[in-house]
Amino acid sequence: MALSLLAVAPSVGGLLIRGDRGAAKSTAARGLAALLPQEGGHSAPFVNLPLGATEDRVVGTLDLDAALRGEARLKHGLMVQAHGGLLYIDEVNLLPDHLVDVLLDAAALGVVRVERDGLSAAARADFALIGSMNPEEGSLRPQFMDRFGLCVDVQAPTDPRQRAEIVRRRMRFETDSQGFTEQWQAEELRLRERLQAARLLFPSVHLPDALLSQIAGLSAAAQVRSLRADLVMHRAARAFAALEGRSEVSKADIERVAPLVLLHRRDPRLPPPFPSPTSQHPPGNPEPEAGQPPPPPDFNPQAEEIFAPTSNAAPLPVLVGKGAASSGSSLGEQPGRVIRSVPTSPQSNAPLHLPDTLKAALGRNLGGEFKLTSDDLRSAIHEPVGGRRVLFVVDASGSMGVAGRMGALKGTLLGVLNDKARRDRAALIVFRGTGAALALPWTTDAAEAEAVIAAVPTGGRTPLAHALELAAELVNAESSAELVIFTDGRANVPLTAGSDAWTDALHAAQALKNVSALVVDTETGRIRLGRAAQLAEVLGARYSVLETL
Known part of the structure; x- marks a missing residue:
């Protein structure tokens, strides 16, 4: 149904299909092309x-062959080529953000504006945009996900x-x-005739003002x-009424399309239910193991509680050291591929982008003698490369409920996530x-991470x-990953x-010796075992104390 709505009214802003690999996402998208009105x-x-397409390939650029013949002509990009049809992006979550933004703008407006090398032109690009993705491979940034009008989750x-x-x-x-x-x-x-009839009827479909409140x-x-959700729901409801052959929208039409519009826009910071690990020990204060200090009076480490994050006073130390750290800290210095160029001056230290400099000169000297001037100089804008990968390992045992430690820990985590770079x-x-669980798979979505962290029970x-x-297991599967461990080290x-338990922990740490790591000691109180510091020494990691944060 979402594909049909998009065929009737491309102005809904595109369709995002999320689902498992092998769930026929691309097959469904390709099937729509055969049904579009001819x-x-x-x-x-x-x-x-393709994922490797440059901005010039997508938007359009100067036709260099025509320029050499003295003609000013723009070469249309993929968006104009898709006019009247369908533009499909598989694994859209892996597409550079600047291209996603350009595509969604054109899909919503039906027009693409090209400004390249001193030339400017506009062309119709009324196409249906479909993006598909597997959430296991990373999420789309929330602001770009919102730009997709409709969203469907599919499973085999x-x-x-x-x-x-x-x-x-x-x-x-x-x-x-x-x-x-x-x-x-x-x-x-x-079906094709039905879509064509609905497409013709759509402009005249009326939505009563009273339904705007709904x-x-x-x-x-x-x-x-x-507010984009309200506008998309308005258009989608009209498209659905047109599919049904009606010229006025009903309340049932809005209810039918609402899930497609709201699925990917629901605030992810609403606390999700968090599974509580079962304990093999009965409730009550357990006897401390040999070498362990007794718990504080009137404190039950088996009791479960959810602590709200508290603000932190200082940032985590920067990870430096082995492997991922040294390469991660220099990621920004390694330029990615060129995505576009901008005018520059001879005094600028920016490296010159020769192909676009020559194209600018050709566009200015059409039909005359070729001459290169400072006005033609262009410098390259590079695509940002992949950011850092940081795995947080958080102790949520009962002892973390003492003295507000869990609230401080959550506040520190959220502070780090809010400061992270775009591609981190x-x-x-x-x-x-009795065990450990992956509460949050690899994600770039800080809001999703915030919801999970806030809901972690202690x-x-x-x-x-x-x-x-x-x-x-996780850092070995993710190249150049870094590790941050929050714990008091009191393994039991x-x-x-x-x-x-402590010997097992030290032995497990040996497998992480080559990973750039930071251990944040959460131990408090007068009696301290200092085990987090010992763990940091075995890991070869940096060491910090939560109280100083």
């Missing part, structure tokens, strides 16, 4: 935008009968593609702050009870060794029955 007897174009079917039918049809197509096409031709024709109420109930990715491991024992083993859950 103009002049020609099929609607289907343009696939789990019903064995549906899966068998998919395979059956696929095999039938591979065996006799012509016969398969003829079998469905009549149904495809009916639209606003649905957005407010989902705690959506962007973070992940979060939480350990408590209580239970301290399975430090389990957390270090899980951390080793062994990896195997009968072994020593």
Whole structure:
């Protein structure tokens, strides 16, 4: 239905399809191209935008061949080529942000403006934009996700009968593609005619003013702050009414399209339910293990509580040292590929971009003698390269509830995430009870991370060794990852029955010796074991104390 709405009204601003790999995201998108209304007897174009495309390739640029002949002509980019059809981006979450912004602007306005090398032109680019992505490979930035009008989450079917039918049809197509096409031709024709009729009806579809309150109420109930949601819902409801052959929108139409509009806009900072690790120990104050100080009076480390973050007074120290640290700190100094150029002066220290400098001179000297001047000089703007990868490992055991430690820890984490660069990715491991869990997979979305961190409960024992083993798995799978561990080091859950919990933790730390790491000591009180400092020494990590933050 979302694809049909987009075919009727490209002005809804595009469709984002999220889902598992192999869930037919791209197959559905390509199928829409065959159903788009045909103009002049020609099929609607289907343009696939590759991830490696430059901005000139997408937007358009000076036609260099024409310039050499003395003609001022702009070479259209992929957006103009997709006019009247569909522009599809697979793995849109991996596309550079500046290209996503340009694409969404053009999709919403139906026009692309090209300003290149002293020439300016506008061209119609009325296309349906579809982006697909696998959330496991990273999320789209919230401000860009909001720019997509509609969003659908898809999964491969789990019903064995549906899966068998998919395979059956696929095999039938591979065996006799012509016969398969003829079998469905009549149904495809009916759907194409329905889309064409709805497209013609859409401009005259009316939405009664009284229904605007319903639209606003649905957005407010989902705690959506962007007014774009209300505008998209208005257009989508009109498109749905047009599909039904009606010239006026009803309340049911709005309710039908609202989930497609609000799915990806709901405020992610609303606390999600957080699974509580089961404990094999009964409630109550457990007997301290040998070598462990007794817990504070009237404190039950098994009790579960969610502490609100408190503001931190100072930032975490910068990670420097082995492997990822040294390379991560210099990431900004390694330029990515050139995405565009800007005018520069001879006095500038910026490196000259020769191809665009020559193109600017050709555009200015059309039909005359070629001459290069300072006005033609262009410097390159490089695409930012990938940011840092930081894995946070957080002790959420019962002892963290003493003296507001968990609130301070959460405040420190949120401070770091709010200060992170655009392409930095973070992940979060939480350990408590009898094990460790990945509470937040790798993400660039600070709001998503904030929601998870704020909802982390505190209580239970301290399975430090389990957390270090899980951390080793994650950093080994993510190149150049860095590690930040918040703990008091008071491990009391062994990896195997009968072994020593602290010895297990030190042994697990050995697997992380080559990772750039920082250990933040959360231990407080008069009696301190200093185990976090010992852990930092084994890891070869930097050491800091939470109280100083």
